[in-house]
Amino acid sequence: MFVVATAGHVDHGKSTLVRALTGMEPDRWAEERRRGMTIDLGFAWTTLPSGGTVAFVDVPGHERFVPNMLAGVGPVPAALIVVAADEGWMPQSAEHLAALDALGVAYGLLAVTRADLADPGPATAHARAEIAATSLGAVPAVAVSGLTGAGLPELRAALDRLAAQLPTPVVDRPVRLWVDRSFTVRGSGTVVTGTLGAGRLRVGDELELAGADEPVRVRGLHSLGEARAEAAAVARVAVNLRGTPRDRLGRGDALLTPGRFHHTDLVDVRLAGDPAADLPATLTLHVGSAAVPVRVRPLGPDTVRLRLARPLPLLVGDRALLRDPGRHHVSGGVRVLDVAPPPLGRRGAAAARAQVLAELDGRPDLAGELRRRRLVRSGALLRMGVPAQNGPAYAEPVAGDWLADPAHWRRLGEQLTEEVARHAREHPLEPGMPVDALRQRLALPDRVLVEALVRPPLRIHAGRVGAAGADALPEPVARAVQRVRAEYGDRPFRAPEADRLVDLGLGPREIGAAVRAGALLRLADNVVLLPDALDDAVRVLAGLPQPFTLSAARQALDTTRRVAVPLLELLDRRGATRRLPDDARIVVT
Ligand SMILES: Nc1nc2c(ncn2[C@@H]2O[C@H](COP(=O)(O)OP(=O)(O)O)[C@@H](O)[C@H]2O)c(=O)[nH]1
Ligand SMILES: [Mg+2]
16 A cells, blocks of 8 residues: 645645545545535545555645644655646645655655646646655656546556555554544544554554553554554554543554654754744644644754654654744754753853754764763663664663763773772772762763673672772781781681780771671671681581580580670571570571
8 A cells, every 4th residue: 555645725626636536535524525625634545557555645725724734744755746727836835845845755746637627738837847846856747637537547557656666665663653533433432543654553562652651552453444453554544442532642642662762842953944043933843743832942054952842752863844833834844863962051052062963964873872972771772763783883782771882981991990999098998989889970870880880800899899809908907807817717716806806906997897898707896707717617517416505516616605606696697507496506408
């Protein structure tokens, strides 16, 4: 299937032509038929000589309904421009063409209608010249009469040729279905329709709806009036949603593949059309089927920042259109450069931003995004429209799903080393710098990034980053621990007496440092052993007849009650021994 939107001035015969081609009535409303004028979008379809199907989105031509027209053409990549032979080029011919040009529509056909009323030659020549100057370029033209049917076979053949030129739709892409209608079907609930430009929809799919907390589920799918289990782009689709009230969504909303779009109310864009300096401060942004008021802040000669009145699921590279509804003036197309731009707080930030934007063209640029953002989650980039695997460009996460600019990551590594060294100088008794303090110093958003930056000889131990092993201890403490080892190595369960600790220079702070570094084991105040004592004790105790008493343990370990009592309690807490009701113990195996 391919989808074509009509375009052209009111009363030039668009709806008549669609009716003549399809046998279907595009003017759906009684009011439209009574007034003989299209107000809202109409939908009709037919089979072409090749056997392919063309679906039409018929748009209103009246100047009052240009927003409806834009909602129809926004998601559609091809246009059937209609000009009446007897009236020629008119204001909305021009406004519609400007809109197609702004949106970058590249495929189209010209139908010069009412050819039974006047020579189509002059209108054809004028229209072709106007169209040739736009994104559509030179288009084929067919003279037709909706009344007599003259020219319709030629027009059908031309539509077939147009269909053959269209790019192959991308079906393995996330879905962003811009809703152009929503209504209720008795017994089924809410139904929305739209033009599926890319991706694939299936019954049972879960989709995201902006502003809704819960995903919505596809209960049924129709395309061209028939129920389907699946619809692939390009297609006109009607989606029946389970459990979604009708008032929850309407034209301008989008149904999305979950987790693949970034909803944003702030975008930096490049203008094609009026210069930034000439734009009014408020305009309407049209994208997909949405129309949202925006405040415009010029940045560079052709770049502006737009503040949207409500967030939209926009991607880098999206095309949209700015229009001044008061003046009936299409200011021009915009290309989205950044959907998550930095705030412009500081003086000079706007000028600096303009320079950055001057380098961007709306094509996803992985390396550039990393350079500018320095650190970003790959999921967040993907939702902006920049995949971590972008053609040959590929970024390996530095930790979790965090991506980093390589130069920035190197600098962070150096900074971490410096911070740890400074901390060691300022806090000689601490066995390293707490991970969270480092995270704050380096202004990192996630602990895993600190952890990933730690390289030998630094290591993480007990939530701190420091030099590995006893190097983490200040010189005097390390020496004191050495002496404890030399003196007590062969009597591992004898703890130095309090005055001996003082002689060794091991006060409470020094002991604390040694314990945190894993160089000493503290059983109680002023009762310390070498750290391997625990395992050794379990081995000795396991050799005793079970259960054993405190006194038996004390003798087997060749120690005093001062050590044996807290040692056994520690072993109890660790689950290595268990204390029985009669105060005897067993080794837990
Ligand atoms: N004689 C003649 N009248 C036409 C032709 N096409 C449309 N009309 C008439 O022009 C008027 C407007 O047509 P319509 O299709 O509603 O125009 P739209 O506003 O562009 O959709 C209607 O009265 C049609 O009957 C045509 O090819 N020949
Ligand atoms: Mg019409």
